[in-house]
Amino acid sequence: MNNFFNKIVELFSTPEYIDSLLHGFLLTMQIAYFALLIGIFLGTIIALVDVAKPSKWLAIPKFICRIYTTVIRGTPMALQLFIMFFVIFAIKGFPSIITAIIAFGLNSAAYTAEVIRGGILSVDPGQTEAGLALGLSRLTIFFKIVAPQAIKNIIPALGNEIITVIKETAIVSMVGMYDLNMAAKDIGSGQNMASYIVPMFTAALFYLATIYLITFIVKKIEKSLRKSDLRAENK
């Protein structure tokens, strides 16, 4: 146990180790940030196609979207990453960070699509009918009546997805990228500290702190969206 604390002190008193962790952390955040942007953008499109009123123009897009979410959600992220790196983007000199962002973005899109679809469907169809009865157009009904209520249901689940993506990016160390997880492995390797335990704990602290901050922000947003609700916690 004494050895454990000595190693903690050693890690935090060596500027190179801290520098490595921060660089790794930056890469983790870069991948997660842009993957989430792609995920939310693509996910929204997929969800909208999925919940749209069936018509002959949408039959094929709807089918494609359903296949997409099934395949992406049905296969492990690690395998998708490997396929992206060693099959699809097996191009010499192609920057690995872009490959990683696309891999995580496409993965996140499938999950985000389901989250958004669920949020939209949770709004009672009677409200759409009421809107139609009042002579509003379908677009107006969606943007003024359905969307504001759907967002309230989407935000908590979306926060969940953000957290998942940030933590899941740790697997990019499998393809040799220097992320937070790889920084911990580097610091723990033979020519540095020669023990994985302490660097792994420190990397875990980085993840925990980031995710705590994000949870805090998501809770704030949730609360501001719910301020008109009659719930005990708001009183």
Added chain:
Amino acid sequence: MHKVKRTLYLVLFLLVTAGMGMSVWWSINGEKGADYIVETNVPFAPFEFYENREIVGVDVDIVSRVAEKMNKTIQVKNVEFDVIIDNVEAGRIADAGAAGLTITPARSERVNFTIPYYNSVQYVIYNQEIPPSLRDDHVVWEALAGSKLGSQIGSTGYLFIEDEIENGVLAGTGTVLKGIDSHQLAADAILAHIIDYAVADELAAKFIIDKNPGLEALPLYYSGATREEDYPVEESYAIAVNRDRTELLEAFNEVLSEMLTENEEGVTEIDRLVLKYMGLSDE
């Protein structure tokens, strides 16, 4: 008020995106446009390891010599150890692999190997409190029978153990082999009592026991008729080159034979580099 707040959030979002985008752009600009790509697996000190997030080591020095000689740029890339041979064979994303790769018959069928540049022996790493039965200064395969063994997945140690369990001295003894992410993690697994012993290359093992007082390592031997006739589990490192890149193979061989020439003191360039990167010389 509501409008102002919304605009502020939008501006904040755009600023963060722009900042993140720029940092990604910088990191991309740093890594493109090499004529050849050589894959490696970090950490495997002293042959390749990170120093301030740059890959350095003996293999990297060999590669940069070759780049100098050919007047081309060569990028060294870190990947998982077990995909290196696959990628070099396919030749789509890698031209060569320099990762302390041992020449084995199975690998030779798929890639071209350069001349060997380093001879290594396999070491057994064990917990000081629970040593295997020793034969003076070494351990024989028989001493590992019935235990739980671990090694970096795909490494020669791993392949050797697999062979012994399948049709060697460990066959039918109930010995279990676990493939672990790296030699270092295998050492941590011993301390966590997940495995009993780890098998690793000599230099990797020495690095690990040097920093972990609880661990000890001794060379692994095949047992001979008598104790004196036991012989070590040896291997030779070479660089794997794609079959179609003969010019690269030639350049590697030229550089390696230069670096393997002994100077007046009988020390080769490779020996000097190994000592340097192990922190054992003054350089």
